[in-house]
Amino acid sequence: MTRGSRARLAVAAAFVCALPLGLAACGSRSPDKTAPRQVFRFRLREEPPTVDPAQMTDNLSEAIVMNVFRGLVAMDPESLAVVPAVAASWTVSPDNLTYTFRLRDGVTFHNGRALEAQDVVWSFERVLKKETHSPRRWLLEPVTGALDFAAGKASSVTGLSTPDPRTVVLHLDRPFAPFLGMLTMGGASIVPREVYENPEKSYLRAPVGCGPFKVVRWEPSSLIEMAAFDRYYGGRPAIDLVQARIIENQVTAFQEYRTGGLDSLDEVPTDLPADVEPEVLRYPLLGIGYIGFNLDRAPLKGNPALRQAINYAVDKEYLWSKLLPGANIPGRGLIPPGIAGYDADLPGYPHDEAKARSLLARAGYPAGRGLAPISLWFNTSGDNRRIAEQVQADLRGVGVPVTLREVDWAAYLKAVEGSAETAGEAQMFRFGWSLDYPDADAVLRPLLHSKNVGPAGNYFRYRNPAFDDLVDRALTLVDPAARADLYRKAERIAVMEDAPLLFLNYFGSMTLFKPYVKGVTPTPLGEFRIPLERLRLEKPAS
């Protein structure tokens, strides 16, 4: 049988499984079970570039890796808190330098071998080793001696030890609050040495981990099949088989979803048929969209009342629910939902023209009199023009004149960034920010810390020592609650007092799920981090 015909068979099998009547036929492949097999099919835009955790940097690879592998700790998809995984528990020394992980009993690799502390050491050393060329080496570089080992100056990592087969100790050079969170990333997955030492690299097509699913079939450019791992330490998943179908074309993928060839789809077409609308799952991602104010240029300079008036004048609700309906969530502040420090009680600036008018008067421009047109810059991309036009129209409603400047990306950056010393030309500018890691620091510091004024990220040229102090202090703390508290305080200062930007939206994502797919946990980590081991299918019985 040729590879091509096998691939066609696989697709045919997927179709058969889509039919309720076909479930029994699929189930016949595991004759020991009476219940129909639960097959969950989702779509991948392309073939994942890699399934080696040490090489992974993209979300398509995550769709496989994060289901096949586990690290010492994991990130809870909802709270984004660090939770136990291979390690059942851990302690941190009072000086915040030594992390002691107690491994869970009965963790087994897909090849049947029990996981031991030595596997953790070997996996971490593999990521650090020069020959691995891992783009994720930085995850483990805070460990004492990691850099020497990586440079080949030492045969082992001094800060990495295993006092007994159930215990792993990591020692750091200096306290580093985000370290535990970094260990939840795919790069810090634990792999079995006997498989990943193989010079023929069979693991590139047949990865072996200790996660809830194991890869059982890989048809290049067509299908990756993952079966439930019976001896998963968290309990066998309810789904028997996961099929990641590789379908590049968005229209084809949507047709597959409609006709029952997929149970879930990551890309939602803009002109969605009304009957599919209830199947859309909208959830926040870690990012914000905004229109920045240039605080070094009049009239926005030194006039928080004017900036607040602009914030009140723009109808964010209408913008994201009617004008550009989609996954975006009307914005209230800086820290997106899902992150420790997110402030659900932050009032933000709900649309209120009366308030906008009175603030405008307080700003010295009653009904906009005496206000020269403010330039709003945006680059030619996506919905930017319509967003800018809507903002212009709303501001015109309260008397703030705005001229639009649509330019290409290079000219746009130049006008917005300026330099550390001099402000850019743009008075207002449309921008967005995606967090590099799930921590309030990843939005407050790069965007608004006075050290980052200019091209470093603080395009607003916002300088507030009280804000800087709170953000700096938060990074030295390890207690998550205390940190979150400082971030909330800092956000309140920036949002409710200084308003250095017009808060437009929190980023959101949309994924389609058939109504019979239950146990879907939307997560700000992205569509491919929705935990598959929590899913179950409640298809009507045949």
Add this chain to the structure above:
Amino acid sequence: MGRTVTHASDAIKNAPPLAIWGAGPYRTRVTTETRRLLRSARTSLPLALGLFLVGLVTIAALSAPLVGPLFAPDPYAQVAPRDQTPPTPPDRDHPFGTDAMGRDLVSRVLFGARLSLVVAVGAQAIALALGLAIGAAAGWKGGIVDALAMRGADVLLALPAPLVALAVAAAVPEPESVPLLRALPIPAAGVVLLVLAGIGWAGIARLVRGEIRRLRAESYAGAARAAGAGPLRILGRHLLPNASGPILVTATLGLGGNILMEAWLSFLGVGARPPIPSWGTMIAESQMHFLQRPWAGLVPGIAILTAVLGFNLLGDALRDRLDPKLRSAPV
């Protein structure tokens, strides 16, 4: 020479074809010609339709500040109800519906007509002035003046006009910051106007130059010279009026081209910028909804069709009427 024509039928009956235009006092000639044109519109469908469509667009442009407010306070006001996703369909309050930003399309298409006509006519007026001056100088003087002017025109005509217009318009990314243009109500439209004028003069100049070269050899030109008339008087009183037929036709046909070009440049984002109501930007903004909610694109599209068709029909009909060589029989 010097015979006064008082009635069009007299002119047609008595005058040799080439002498009609230069024959009588200017005023009489124009009124009789206009009257003759309107009369012939009764029997010529293309001419009637052309006049009607051009009249419609002109009235739309002139009435925009009067009629627009019946539908929306101004063409920028978002009048669609905020509980609906724009563009909202046509209804009683907004007979053309609203656009993707919830703005009334009647108001926008009327103000778009203003912009279109001002740019097209303004550009053509400048092109006509330049073309007449350069063409007349080249045709009359000949020699080095002729060679320079005509090679310049040739270069311009050899380049594809839309690309030249696009390149020049795009080269002025910030019309608001150009001192001369800043004074205009819509600086970006000013750029388009000047670009169209800068391209349009070449064709007119070549036409005028050819006519002048042909007409200066006519005996009446020689007679005028013998009577002591200077070059400006001969050109202004005798030659240009005789060449005015083909010039008028070319200029009218060019208006339709200008309207199309203005819309095209705005569509590509180098003409009028949003939210200014230009037919081109209106079509550009309607694209993403066109399959499900097409009215936001159809309305400005039909407006462009109307204006361009009108000017083309009128130009063609004018050629039929005014070019003596094409005129088969008196109407």
